[in-house]
Amino acid sequence: MTHRAALTLALLALSQLITSLDYFIVYVALPDIGQDLGFSAQSLQWVASAYAVAYGGFLLLGGRAADLLGHRRMFVAATALFAFSSLAGGLAESQTLLVAARAVQGLGGALLFPATLALVNTRFAEGPARNRALGVWSGAGASGLALGSLLGGLLTGAWGWQAVFYVNVPLAGIAIAGAYLLIPADGPRTRGRRFDLPGAVLATAGVSLLAFALIQGPESGWTSPPILGGAVLAAVLLAAFVVVERRGDDALMPLRLFGNRSLRSAIAVILVFGVTFNALPYFLTVYFRTVLGYGAVATGLAFLVPALLIALGTQLGGRLAGRIGMRSTLLIGTAGGAVGAALVAFGVSADGSYANVLPGIVIMGIGQGLTWTGMWIAAATGVAGREQGVASGMASTALQVGSALGLAVLVAAGGVGAATGAALATGLRTAVFLSALGMLLGAAVALTFARERAAEPALVSVEEL
Structure with missing residues (x-):
C-alpha cells in the first residue's frame, strides 16, 4: 500500500470514528444535560432520538446523493454540516435549540456515512485490498460505538456536557482539510443520471x-x-x-441491486446486528450507572475493554474474510457474539460486579468486531463503483432501522423502562439473553452466503493500479 493510500485510509477511518462516536457519546452525558437545561425524563430522550430519527431517515438519500453529486463533494459538505451542528449543540442554552442541533447532526451523519463508505469501496480494489481497508475503517467505526461511552464519561466529567459536542469540531476540520489534500476531485456529473x-x-x-x-x-x-x-x-x-x-x-434505490446475493444477505445480517449488538451498549450503560452505581467517568472507563476488543475483532475480520471467506467469518462472529452475550447475561445481577460480566464482554467484543467488518465487506462485494453510495445507504439504513427496532423490542421485553433495583437487573438480564438469541439468527443468515475460495494474498489499492 502506498503512503498516500495509507493516509487516505486513515482519513476515512477518522471520519467513520467521528460519526460512530456521536451515536453513543451523548448517552453518558444525558443526566447532566437534563439537569442543566431542565429536560423532563420524557423529553430528555429526544436529545438522542432527534439524531437517530434524522440519521435513519436520510441515509438512502445520502447514499444516492453521493453517487450523483460526487463522493468527495458529499464527504466535505456533510462533514462541514456535522461540525456546524455540533458547535450549535455545544452552544445551545435551551431545549429546543439542542434538539434541533441534534436533528441536523443526524442529517449530517446520514450524508457522511454513505459517502465515506463509498470512498473506501472505490479507492481500494475488491478483494484483499478492500478487505483490509474495510478492516481498518470498521475498526474505527465499531470501536467508536464503545469509545463513545468512554469519551462521553471522560469529557463530561472534566469539562461538562458541552464538551461531547465541541470535540467534533476540530476533528471535522482535520477531515475536511485531509479530503482536499488526499482525495482526488470528483469529475463532472454523468449526463443522463438524474435525482x-x-x-x-x-x-x-x-x-x-x-x-x-x-x-x-x-x-x-x-x-x-x-x-x-x-x-x-x-x-x-x-x-x-x-x-x-x-x-x-434512475431510481433512488435500484431494486435490481437486491439481485446481488452478497448485498442481499449482508443487509439481513446488518439488520440483525442492529437489533442485537448495537442495542447492548445501552443496556450495559444502564447496568453500570444505575445498578452498579458507577459515575460518568467510571462508566466510560468500563467501556475501554470492549472498545479495544472490538477493534481487535475488526482487524481479525478483515484478514479472515480473505482467508476463509465472508460466510465463515460472519458465522464465527455472530455465533461467538451469541456466546459472549449469554455470558454477560449470566453475570448481570443486582449485587454483581464488572468482573462478573467481563468474560462475556471479551468474547462478545471480538465477535462483534468480526461481524462488523465481514458484513460491510459483503455489502460492497459485486457492486459497481457508481452505485457504491446507494448500496452503502441501503446497508446503513438497515443498521439504523435494526438499532431502533432492537432497542424498542428489548426494552419492552425486559421491562427495563420503569424498573428499579433488583427488577431492573432482572430486566437487563432478560434483554441481553434475548439479544444473544437474536445473534444466533444472524448466524443462520450467514449460512445463506455462497461458499468462497480463499482470496489471493496480494494487496492492491486503486491508487497502485
Missing part, C-alpha cells in the same frame, strides 16, 4: 416515521395515536416508495 425526487421524499418520510414510531413507542405507548398513526403512514409511504422505484428509470 429521483419522488423516491427521495417517500423514502425519507417513510423511514423517518418508522424510526420515530420505534424510538418513541416504548415511551408513548404502542397503542397511542401518534405511534399507531406514524407506523401506518410509514408503511403506506414505504409501499408507495417500492412502487415508484419499480417504475423509475
Whole structure:
C-alpha cells in the first residue's frame, strides 16, 4: 500500500470514528444535560432520538446523493454540516435549540456515512485490498460505538456536557482539510443520471416515521395515536416508495441491486446486528450507572475493554474474510457474539460486579468486531463503483432501522423502562439473553452466503493500479 493510500485510509477511518462516536457519546452525558437545561425524563430522550430519527431517515438519500453529486463533494459538505451542528449543540442554552442541533447532526451523519463508505469501496480494489481497508475503517467505526461511552464519561466529567459536542469540531476540520489534500476531485456529473425526487421524499418520510414510531413507542405507548398513526403512514409511504422505484428509470434505490446475493444477505445480517449488538451498549450503560452505581467517568472507563476488543475483532475480520471467506467469518462472529452475550447475561445481577460480566464482554467484543467488518465487506462485494453510495445507504439504513427496532423490542421485553433495583437487573438480564438469541439468527443468515475460495494474498489499492 502506498503512503498516500495509507493516509487516505486513515482519513476515512477518522471520519467513520467521528460519526460512530456521536451515536453513543451523548448517552453518558444525558443526566447532566437534563439537569442543566431542565429536560423532563420524557423529553430528555429526544436529545438522542432527534439524531437517530434524522440519521435513519436520510441515509438512502445520502447514499444516492453521493453517487450523483460526487463522493468527495458529499464527504466535505456533510462533514462541514456535522461540525456546524455540533458547535450549535455545544452552544445551545435551551431545549429546543439542542434538539434541533441534534436533528441536523443526524442529517449530517446520514450524508457522511454513505459517502465515506463509498470512498473506501472505490479507492481500494475488491478483494484483499478492500478487505483490509474495510478492516481498518470498521475498526474505527465499531470501536467508536464503545469509545463513545468512554469519551462521553471522560469529557463530561472534566469539562461538562458541552464538551461531547465541541470535540467534533476540530476533528471535522482535520477531515475536511485531509479530503482536499488526499482525495482526488470528483469529475463532472454523468449526463443522463438524474435525482429521483419522488423516491427521495417517500423514502425519507417513510423511514423517518418508522424510526420515530420505534424510538418513541416504548415511551408513548404502542397503542397511542401518534405511534399507531406514524407506523401506518410509514408503511403506506414505504409501499408507495417500492412502487415508484419499480417504475423509475434512475431510481433512488435500484431494486435490481437486491439481485446481488452478497448485498442481499449482508443487509439481513446488518439488520440483525442492529437489533442485537448495537442495542447492548445501552443496556450495559444502564447496568453500570444505575445498578452498579458507577459515575460518568467510571462508566466510560468500563467501556475501554470492549472498545479495544472490538477493534481487535475488526482487524481479525478483515484478514479472515480473505482467508476463509465472508460466510465463515460472519458465522464465527455472530455465533461467538451469541456466546459472549449469554455470558454477560449470566453475570448481570443486582449485587454483581464488572468482573462478573467481563468474560462475556471479551468474547462478545471480538465477535462483534468480526461481524462488523465481514458484513460491510459483503455489502460492497459485486457492486459497481457508481452505485457504491446507494448500496452503502441501503446497508446503513438497515443498521439504523435494526438499532431502533432492537432497542424498542428489548426494552419492552425486559421491562427495563420503569424498573428499579433488583427488577431492573432482572430486566437487563432478560434483554441481553434475548439479544444473544437474536445473534444466533444472524448466524443462520450467514449460512445463506455462497461458499468462497480463499482470496489471493496480494494487496492492491486503486491508487497502485
